[in-house]
Structure formats: structure tokens, C-alpha cells
Amino acid sequence: MMATVREVPPEVDANTLLAGAQFIDAFRVQIGASAIDAREACTRMVLHGPSWIDTLLRLRNILVTPFGLKTSGEGAPAPHGLIGLFPVVDETPERLVAGFDDYHLDFRIVVDVSGDAADREVTSTTLVRTNNLLGRTYLRLITPFHKLVVRGMMGRLVERADDPVS
Numbered sequence: 065m066m067a068t069v070r071e072v073p074p075e076v077d078a079n080t081l082l083a084g085a086q087f088i089d090a091f092r093v094q095i096g097a098s099a100i101d102a103r104e105a106c107t108r109m110v111l112h113g114p115s116w117i118d119t120l121l122r123l124r125n126i127l128v129t130p131f132g133l134k135t136s137g138e139g140a141p142a143p144h145g146l147i148g149l150f151p152v153v154d155e156t157p158e159r160l161v162a163g164f165d166d167y168h169l170d171f172r173i174v175v176d177v178s179g180d181a182a183d184r185e186v187t188s189t190t191l192v193r194t195n196n197l198l199g200r201t202y203l204r205l206i207t208p209f210h211k212l213v214v215r216g217m218m219g220r221l222v223e224r225a226d227d228p229v230s
């Protein structure tokens with residue numbers, strides 16, 4: 065099955081998830097009859113994405129360390145554990161919310177799984193609230209990469225839809 069990841073209007077309550085968010089985008093992909101819940105979808109996106117994403121994240125971590133920004137979920141509350149470096153802050157089978165607050169910005173990733181058993185879709189929504197000039201500058205710099213990364217991660221959902229999570 066060929067994955068078509070498309071940008072869609074966000075369908076989340078931003079005020080509930082991250083009040084004051086200045087950036088919100090959403091991407092959706094059809095996954096057919098795959099029986100996965102929101103945690104499994106998020107896990108597949110984050111832990112089984114294309115290898116070039118890991119390279120970008122390593123570069124990001126090197127570049128932001130001098131600014132004292134978080135390079136992992138350390139110190140963040142994670143009531144539902146971590147997926148990769150993202151603390152899971154709320155979860156149901158249909159929706160997983162991950163993210164944390166940092167000095168420069170606060171963010172949430174929302175993974176929604178919807179549709180019937182024969183025609184499921186996954187939507188990934190990102191919300192960001194910047195806290196200062198560093199956050200606004202950071203967001204401006206990473207936005208083009210963010211869109212590529214999310215599309216790459218979501219494209220892997222369809223490629224891996226019939227594979228068990230490893």
C-alpha cells in the first residue's frame with residue numbers, strides 16, 4: 065500500500081491541549097484495515113521512522129545543547145511512560161498526547177486513530193507555544209524540517225502496518 069500523507073486542518077481543542085499555542089499543524093494517513101491503537105501508532109512513528117530522522121535529531125541535540133535546551137524527556141513528568149524521548153501525558157486507545165514544557169517552548173504531539181476496522185486513519189497533530197525569542201527563533205528554523213519529519217514518520221505507518229511492533 066502506498067502511503068499518502070496529507071496535511072489537514074487540525075481537529076483538536078488547542079486550548080485544552082496547550083493553551084496559547086501559536087503553531088498547530090496536522091497530518092493524516094490512511095492505514096487500511098490495520099488494527100492499531102494510538103500508542104502503537106505513535107510508537108511506530110517515533111521508534112521505527114526513517115533513519116535520516118535519527119540523524120537530524122542527533123544534529124539537533126548537538127546544536128541546542130549550548131543553549132541549555134532539553135535533548136530528551138529528562139525531568140519531564142511522564143504519567144504514562146515515554147515513547148522515545150517523548151513523555152506520554154494522556155492516553156486512550158484512540159488518542160495519545162505526548163510532549164513537555166521547556167525553557168524556550170512547550171509542545172504537544174497528539175496521535176489520533178479513527179475510522180472503522182476496514183478503513184482506519186492516523187492523524188498526528190503538533191502544537192507549540194513559544195516562551196521567548198529563543199523559542200520563536202527555534203520554531204522558525206525547525207518548521208520546514210518538522211513537516212518533512214512528520215511526513216516521513218507517518219509514511220512508515222503504512223509500510224509497517226502489517227508488521228508486528230519490534
